[in-house]
Amino acid sequence: MTSLTLTRPDDWHLHLRDDEALAAVVGASARQMGRAIIMPNLKPPVTTTEQALAYRERILAALPAGSAFEPLMTLYLTDRTPAEEIERAHASGLVQAVKLYPAGATTNSDSGVTDLRHCDEAIAAMARLGMPLLVHGEVTDAEIDIFDREAVFIERVMKPLLERHPTLRVVFEHITTADAAEFVTAAPANVAATITAHHLLYNRNHMLVGGIRPHYYCLPILKRERHRQALLAAATSGSPKFFLGTDSAPHAQGDKESACGCAGAYTAPAAIELYAEAFEEAGALDRLEGFASHFGPDFYGLPRNAESVTLVREPWQLPESLAYVGDARIVPLRAGETLAWKLA
Numbered sequence: 296m297t298s299l300t301l302t303r304p305d306d307w308h309l310h311l312r313d314d315e316a317l318a319a320v321v322g323a324s325a326r327q328m329g330r331a332i333i334m335p336n337l338k339p340p341v342t343t344t345e346q347a348l349a350y351r352e353r354i355l356a357a358l359p360a361g362s363a364f365e366p367l368m369t370l371y372l373t374d375r376t377p378a379e380e381i382e383r384a385h386a387s388g389l390v391q392a393v394k395l396y397p398a399g400a401t402t403n404s405d406s407g408v409t410d411l412r413h414c415d416e417a418i419a420a421m422a423r424l425g426m427p428l429l430v431h432g433e434v435t436d437a438e439i440d441i442f443d444r445e446a447v448f449i450e451r452v453m454k455p456l457l458e459r460h461p462t463l464r465v466v467f468e469h470i471t472t473a474d475a476a477e478f479v480t481a482a483p484a485n486v487a488a489t490i491t492a493h494h495l496l497y498n499r500n501h502m503l504v505g506g507i508r509p510h511y512y513c514l515p516i517l518k519r520e521r522h523r524q525a526l527l528a529a530a531t532s533g534s535p536k537f538f539l540g541t542d543s544a545p546h547a548q549g550d551k552e553s554a555c556g557c558a559g560a561y562t563a564p565a566a567i568e569l570y571a572e573a574f575e576e577a578g579a580l581d582r583l584e585g586f587a588s589h590f591g592p593d594f595y596g597l598p599r600n601a602e603s604v605t606l607v608r609e610p611w612q613l614p615e616s617l618a619y620v621g622d623a624r625i626v627p628l629r630a631g632e633t634l635a636w637k638l639a
């Protein structure tokens with residue numbers, strides 16, 4: 296196959312940051328994606344509808360001229376989010392979902408939830424309104440090994456949550472383990488998952504063998520090869536429960552290449568190309584469109600995009616780095632390397 300035309304994809308999990316960083320990165324996603332679910336982990340986090348709508352305006356203002364990219368906004372759930380805030384968010388028509396970060400789980404998650412039982416009223420409102428809860432699924436207990444945090448989360452948090460709120464629509468974000476893929480597959484239709492391109496392409500050896508590669512460090516951390524294989528099988532299965540979410544998470548080069556480097560892989564500049572590479576490896580390029588362009592809007596109850604995009608088999612080199620904030624640069628995943636597919 297030398298070219299592949301598909302309905303324009305959407306990104307159901309994206310970090311765009313704010314201010315200068317937003318201006319530097321938004322164009323990369325807008326070039327590829329029709330819409331994206333925008334993560335609310337700013338500093339301070341986006342916890343109210345008013346903040347989400349103001350953030351949306353800043354995103355729209357930062358878009359390249361003529362772009363039709365649509366930011367779909369989210370609220371950051373805290374221990375104190377009132378049910379009325381969920382109702383306001385839903386009524387706005389512009390806030391699509393609410394994000395659960397366990398406190399301390401990842402970048403800018405200090406205001407995250409300490410105990411989900413504090414959020415029962417907000418979550419009951421979401422279940423009633425059909426608003427999805429997007430979950431960063433890792434426990435944060437110091438004694439749990441970083442490679443086990445997702446699997447333990449399923450038992451300790453995800454299962455009890457769905458027992459208390461069986462009709463809640465849940466997206467298990469950026470899944471990284473066979474355990475999560477199996478859990479989502481077995482769950483009822485109100486439970487789905489996003490999968491990143493980097494978790495489909497890489498295992499922990501890519502990050503750690505022959506030297507530590509900070510641009511492969513993200514959360515949840517890359518796992519063993521058998522988990523990557525399970526994710527690839529889920530993504531290419533044709534199941535509508537699994538759809539595209541890049542988790543493209545920009546950090547300045549110096550914040551990644553550091554003695555204490557930030558978590559997050561910047562994949563937006565070549566997102567669909569990276570997914571195409573993963574699907575091709577699995578011999579499933581014909582399943583890419585469902586995963587990238589159909590199942591996400593179907594789950595969110597939104598129309599599929601009307602436009603299409605074309606990928607061509609044409610080797611091209613990703614830049615070593617790109618302009619970011621001030622003098623700082625940002626290093627995209629696979630910087631300086633050659634990719635097989637190119638968005639026409």
Ligand SMILES: NC(=O)N[C@@H](CC(=O)O)C(=O)O
Pocket residue numbers: 310336401402403431512513514515542544545558559560
């Ligand atoms: N994925 C990451 O490693 N980092 C994300 C946060 C997140 O999605 O957990 C970020 O905001 O930098």
Ligand SMILES: [Zn+2]
Pocket residue numbers: 401431468469514515
């Ligand atoms: Zn996350």
Ligand SMILES: [Zn+2]
Pocket residue numbers: 308309310334542544
């Ligand atoms: Zn994320």
